Structures are given as structure tokens and as C-alpha cells.
Amino acid sequence: MKLTVQDLNSHYGPAHILFDIGFEVGEGEVVALLGRNGAGKSTTFRSIVGLVAQRSGRIMFEGKDVSARPTHEIVRDGLGYVPEERRIFTDLTVEENLEVGRQPKRPNAPHWTRDKLFSLFPNLGEMKNRPGGRMSGGEQQMLTIARTLMGNPSLVLLDEPSEGLSPKIVEQMVDAILTMKKEGVSIVVSEQNLHFARLISDRAYIIERGRICFGGTMAELDARPDIRDAHLSL
């Protein structure tokens, strides 16, 4: 397994957010983490990369337990994270944003260069010197993914990449994610949008109120409309 999460519990202050979360991602697989607003998708991702201070459980990445390690070390091991809020450095230009994400080449992961990313996201190539703060939401979403890919990750946690984007940009996003998959990047994508998830994912987990309540292939999910309707707002 590329990534195995077991018994993950997280807290914000006194509030218990995640309850015994567990899921797996295979090599080169695209796995969707589906759930409504507030279900705990982002907290799951933030916990995996160590951005939530109060967490317990086992997080095995490429066979090593990374749950006690600081964020930057986890990321340097090849576990990339694309936050939901995008968190573009608004004062920095597109090229400078990419520079922040740059990490050395990794033997077991595809190598991304600026030019390769500009061909993946042609819009970015046309605005290399534009400050991040003066880009549209869709362009920022592309930049935040490209920035994480500059770290040559072997697995990417992609938090709601389709949120708030126009249908045309969503199409581009689907293409980009499929290209990443073809290059060999394993992906966990959190989504509320089942249609989007179906276009890219091999398997799916459903998270509700901090608990995993379903896990299976997309076909298995389609066979259970009751689960789909109970836990996902369409």
C-alpha cells in the first residue's frame, strides 16, 4: 500500500473531530474521500500531513509510520498536500509560488519541471510574472496544484479541487488529474461532487461526522444508492 491510515483521531481544542478514521491507497491509485461540508475531509488531510497538533493513530506512508513527524519532513518524503483554501502566496508571482514548492528529484516519483507544469496548465504559462493575488479562482487552483507537484510527490492529497470552479475549468482539472495519474502519482481527492469524483477515481470512501461509513469501488458505490443518498448531498 502507498498510504495506510489506521485509527486516526483528531481534536481541535476540546472538540473531537475525527473518530477512528481508516483507509488505504494503493500504488498509482486515485481514491476519493467523499462527504458533506463539515464531515471531516479537510481535517483528515490536515492530520495526515501533521497540520493538526492533537492527533493519534497510525499513518503509514510507503511503509514508514509518519504520524509523529513534523509536516515538512512528511512532505519531503513525497507526500504532497493541496489545501482546500488554495493558500496561494498572493504577494509572490506564479514562478515564485512554484519556487517555494520546488524540492529535489525523487527516484520513485515523476519529476515535474516548470515547463512540464506550464504545458499541463497552459493558463499559468501565460502569466508567469503575475502576483498570485491577481489571479482568478480557477487559475489559483491550478497554481496550488502545480506548486505541490514542484515537490515531485509520489502521492498527493487533493482537497476539493473542483470547489467553486466553472464547468470549463473543472474539465481542465479532470484532465490534469488524469495526467497526474498517468504519470504515476497516487492521489487522494476529497470531494462533495460525486460526478467529478466518478470521472477520476478508482475507489471511494465516504466520511460522515468524522467517521468512515463506506469504502469500495465506484461500481460498488453506484450499487448502493441508499448510502449515496444518505451521506452525500447531490
Next chain:
Amino acid sequence: MAFYVVQFLTGLASAASLFLVASGLSIIFGVTRIVNFAHGAFYMIGAYVAFTLTERLSGAFGFWGAIVIAAFAVALIGVLVEMVLLRRIYHAPELFQLLATFGLTLMVEDLVVLIWGPDDLVGRRAPGFKGAIDFFGQNIPSYDLFLIVLGPVVLGILWLLFQRTRWGVLVRAATQDRDMVAALGVNQKWLFTSVFAVGVFLAALGGALQIPRDAVHHAMDLRIIVEVFVVVVIGGLGSIIGAFVAAVLVSELNAFGILIFPKISIILVFLVMAAVLIVRPWGLFGRPEAPARKTPGLTVNPWRPLTSNERLAALAALVIAATLPLFAGNYALTVGSEIAISVIFAVSLHFLMSVGGLASFGHAAYFGLGAYGVAFLAKMAGLPMIVCLLLGPLLGCMGAAVFGFFAVQLSGVYFAMLTLAFAQIVWSIAFQWVSVTGGDNGILGVWPSSWAASPSHFYWLSLGVAALVTIALRAMVFSPFGYALRATRDSLLRSEAVGINAKRIQWTAFVIAGTTAGIGGALFAYLKGSVFPDNLGISLSVDALVMVLLGGVETVSGAVIGAIVYKALNIWLVSQTDLSKLVLGGFIVLIVVVFPKGIVGMLEMLAHRRGKTSPPGSPLLAKPIESAE
């Protein structure tokens, strides 16, 4: 005309060092969010180390080499400080960071006297820049011209460093979003350390370059840090261009202010700063910061009025304290009076800081103003003691009304820096305006009337006033005004959304706190029989902060305990050692690092722990709470 040009150039030359120090402070703040109070201390160490090295190394190469080596050596000290001390407190509230670095400053002040002695040291002139250039009959030191060129050169180098290197890109990214930089695989620790090193290097270089212009002495740290605070408040914290422009502005105001108001030249700088703050509270080149999202009250024990048993206990303690004159001698009673006055001072700051969430670093200004108020009334108007005691604190009240109006426009570290700058301005006026305040000689012969003259009577008076003040402020905490004030502390936006005029509430709290401090100062003037500029100095402001922290900043009445323990300890310490600043500074650092909840906070936590199994973490000390989901 030539004279004014020369004056202008002198101002520009002074701006160079000021810019170096201020830009260092700005860079460090941008990334680490720490306002490094010890920046002045690094500046001073830079000057001292450069002095020693320039004495040892000969020739032009030796001199310039010594300057650079000194800056690097001090940067290394800075790295040590960052790794040993600051890394432990990055997640502590701003106030604790300011205090820890202030404690460091106190320690350094004693250490440099230990190493280099108390006398002013006059260093070598810079080789190649020893002479002066004649400008229409006026002399301009050629070293000044060197500094005038150096400022923009350093600005250019910094610009290149930040725009053209990977390190610079990472620093700018971290200035905006530290966690995201970590989430992209960058080790924040080393980024912070390197940034701190660069900032300290700039401060030390600024200090080292002052040798040919000025004597090196052990008070240069406070002088520069106040000017630097003014510069970054005007220029905008975090902006290097802003630091440059504001450094030039402040230096020119100083250079020309001395011609216009020779006695109180600092007034001019103050007026400009006030004007900038009204128009752009975040400084000329800064940017407004989004109000910090705080979630206090999440785990803190809610405040409640005393139960009737606790009231009886407090009353009993007061009665016991009142029996002191029955068995104690005059010295003990004088110490007792001083402690009671400290309680007044501490609870007044506590009201502003813990209840209002406004940590003033210049609270002594209002204490001292109260003392000067009494001295003016008693000595110049010859009024009786009771009238002086009632009217004297009004000077503190007026000072708080004027300065408070500007100060509450800001919050957090800006508020702290501004209050510090205000206090320093009041101190400068008291120090410089000799004809009115007596300057360094102070105002002597402020003696109490016969009814309060005996130590026991004065002790009872101080104790009574301290008790009244404490009760009044405590009652205010649980009054509608107190609720409104606490609402503005917990969430400015939400409090305004429910119709509270936050600025007015905070201003009122500032005035109440200032007036109360003035009452303490008024009593203090009578206790000592004299008033000196030190009564409104920075060290007194910090005493108050330490008293509040020692008692526990999150408690309702910890300041009382903190004041008693701290003052008693302080009086004892001063009688025991010459290195009181070193010990005190170490003590402050210790409190911040290992004892951040204070005495009463600790006791409350222990009591709470007995009741519940899981002790609540302090929201003040917890990491900023991440947004849920």
C-alpha cells in the same frame, strides 16, 4: 541655507543606522511574528564588540574587518538565542515574546557593564573617513557621507536578497503563510533561524557603524529601540521600504526638531507618528492585518465573582495586613506601603491587559504622571495633601486620555510598541524640560501632611486605597462595562456586530487604568517625598507587566498576589546584589518559558485538576486554533 543643508545631511547619516536596525526588526517580525525587543541589545552588543575589535586590529583593513566580524559574531549570538529561547515560545502570545526578549535586554545591560565597565567608550575614527568636507563654510564629516551612501546600498542589497534568491522567496512566502510553506516541505525552524540571524546581523552592523560617530555606552539599547519602534510604526511593520522611508523621516525630524523645540525635540516625532496613525494605522507602507481570529473562552475557566466565603477570606487577609503596624518597625511599614502602591499599579495594568486584552508596555507613564501631578500641585500651588491626592491623578487621567485615544486605534504588538513609545516620550519630556520638571534632579520635598506623616498612618492610607481600588476594578469586571470590555477583547468584530462601540470601550478602559495608575503614583510621590523621571521609565512599566504575569494574566485578581510577591522579592534582591537587572531579566525569561500561567493561574489549575481529570489547556498558550473542518 548651507546650515540647513548640513543639518539635513546629518539627519540622513543618522537614518542609516536607524534603518539597519529597523529593517532587521521588520524582517524578523515578518516571518516569526516576534517583535524582538532585544533588537536594541543586539545593536548595543554590536557596538561594544566592534569597539573591542577595532582596538585590537590595526589599519584600515583591521577597522572595516572588525566592523564586519563584530556583526557576524553578534549574529551568531542571535542564532543561539533563537535556538535556545525563541524556539520555545513561538506559539506563546505576543506579549510573552515581547517580555522574554525584554528580559534578555535587561540581562544584556548588566552583562555589558560587567564586561566593558560602566564608562562611555570612545572608539576609533574610520580610516579614510576621518576628515570633514567643507560645504559653504559648514563642515560635514566625511563619515556621514559614507553612511548616507550606505543606507540606500543596504536597501538595494536587501531588495536583491529578497527578490532574487530562493531564500528570499521562501522568506516572503513565510511572511504570508508559514504553515503553507511547511506544507510544501520547507523546514521552518531553519528558515526562522536564518531570518533571525540576518535581522540581528543588521542590528549589530548598525551598532558597529556608530562607533566613529558616538560613544558606546550601556543605555544605547533603549534609546535605539524606542526610535526603532517609532520607525516601524510609521513605516509599517514588515516593510523594508517603509523602514527606510520612516528612518529618514524620523531622523530628519530629530535633526530639525532640535532647532525648533530644543528642549523637547521628540514632540515633533510624536506629532508625525500620531498623524500617520490616524490616517494609516498600519503605517505608511504596511498593510492592514486581518483581525486575529481568537477563540478564548474555549477552555479557560470562566471568571466568576468571589463567593461569600472567598470574600470573607479576602477581608480577613486585609484585616491581618492592617495589623502590621502593631508589631512591625518603620522600615517594614515603608516597604508595606510600597507594596500596597505596587498592588494599585499592578491591578490598574491588569485591568487594561487581562480584562481589556490591551497589553501596555508603557503603563508607568500614567503612574509617573500621577506622581508629577501631585508634585506640581504640592510644590507650585502649595495645596494640602488631601487635595493633591485627589487632583494629582488627574494628570495621569489626562495623559491616558490623550495617548489612549491613539493607542486603542491599534492592537497587539502595535499597541504595545506605541504605548512604549508614548511612555518614553513622557519620560523624555520629564528628563529634558528641566525648568518645569527639574529634569534628572526631579522635584524634591513632597512630604505628606502631619495626619499621614507617620509610617503606620501612611501604611494604612496606602493599604486602604489599594483595597478600594482593587474592589472597584473587580466590581467593574462583572459590571456591564466589564462584559462589554471582555467582549471586545475576545472578538472585536463580534462585539461591534452586537452594537458595542469597541474603540470607545477600550479608550475608556485605558483612561480608567491610567487614572488608577496615577492614584498609585500620587501616593508614591508622598511615600518617597520626591519625584524623578524614573517614576515613568520603561523599567517601571516592565515591573508592572511582570507583576501581572507573575500573578497570572488569565486570572481576575492574580495581579494582587503578583505585585506582593514581586515587589517583596525585588526589594530584597536589590539589597542583595548589584546585578539586579541580570537576575530580574533571567527571572522574566524563566517565568515566560516555564511558568507562563503565573502563581494564581497555577493554583487555579491545580484546584481545577483536582475537580476534573483532564486539565484544560490555556487558549492563550495553545497554538492558534485551526479552523475546523
